[in-house]
Amino acid sequence: MFSKESFSKSRRSKGKSSFREHAVSKNRHERSMRKLPTDAEANPLGSTLTSSIITLVVGREQRLFAAHEDVLCHSPFFQAACRGQFMEATSKRITLPDEEPEIFSSVLEYLYKGDYYPRLVHNKRRNSWEIETGTGGTGSVESTVYHHGVDGELLKDTVIYCTAEKYGLEELKRVALRKQGLQSGIQCSTILSSARYAYANTPDTDSKLRAHYxxxxxxxxxxxxxxxxxxxxxxxxxxxxxxxxxVALCNHVDDVASIAGSPRSVRTHH
Incomplete structure (x- = not known):
């Protein structure tokens, strides 16, 4: 039997965490239509929220979302969809059968609010960025999401990064990458499956997420x-x-060998 180690020093109960995450996801899925933010809510993308409403049918379960057209059009992908044959003109409806509703919900939240749950918060005392904690006091709230395409758990921030790549949302990619760097306690199997997903869903020219893994x-x-x-x-x-x-391991070993063989290092040993 192979062991299931975590790369975090502190071992956590993955079973309990996964059950809670699925429970949260299930409760969210029971809502048939996402509630739109009000005009009073801050919209960092500068939308007036006065444009027409687009209905989006997402995933295998055909969950319904609603969004303002001018908010969606900050994404080149949706700008093309709203102006092309991808949208049903009479009903103003866009169908996204291959998307995961939980991921799309996060993307939509970002388009309206500039971030997605759990948010990035700045610790002024430490002068560092952290992921907001949930009621359970853990910093890895909903760190994974079930993805039907791979029939397994993936790191949520990785899927959001790849979705942002497809939608042309560069700032969302930066947010997702920063959040992913703050995650801990993820099992090796999840890291590897997420790394494979990252490679399959990013172009060779986009090396940041790959380099992270x-x-x-x-x-x-x-x-x-x-x-x-x-x-x-x-x-x-x-x-x-x-x-x-x-290649990365070879470069790492070369760097270590180079430092060890430097004149300063030699003098120190003498």
């Missing part, structure tokens, strides 16, 4: 070395991820 695995190499999941993944092969990881 390579650095994460290198930093946690002692845990991944003992991971049965990692062993099976590498034996199966067939992914650009593992060649990139090999």
């Amino acid at each position: 390579l650095a994460l695995i290198i930093r946690s190499r002692s845990t991944f070395k003992r991971s049965g999941t990692m062993q099976l993944e590498m034996q199966a092969g067939g992914s650009q991820l593992f060649f990139d990881l090999f």
Whole structure:
């Protein structure tokens, strides 16, 4: 039997966390129509919220969302959809069957509010960014989401990043990447499946998310070395991820060797 290590030093009960996350997701799914923000709510994208309402049918369950057209059109993807044949003209309806409703909800929240739950908060005392804590006091609230396309759990911020890539929302990509860097306590299997998803859903020219995963695995190499999941993944092969990881590890070793062999280092040893 292979062990299921976490790359975090503090082990957490993944079963309880996953049950709570699914419960929250289920409660959200029971709402048939997303409530629109009021005009009084701050809209960082400068929309007047006076444009027509677009209905969006999302996912396999055909969950309904509603959004103002001028808010959606901050995304080049939706701008093209609203002006092309992608939208049903008479009903002003856009169908997105391959999207995950929970992810689309976060994207829509960002378009209206400039962030998505859980929010980034600035710790003035430490002068650092943190993820807001939930009622349970943990900083990794809803860190994963079930994705029908892979039939498993993925890091939510990774899926949001890839969705933002598709929708042309560069600032949302930066927000998602920063949040992902603050997550901890994720199982090796989830990290690897999320890394594969990142590689499959980002272009080769967009290396930031890929580099994040390579650095994460290198930093946690002692845990991944003992991971049965990692062993099976590498034996199966067939992914650009593992060649990139090999190159990154080689570069890391070269950097360490270069520092160790520098004149200053030699003088220190003498």
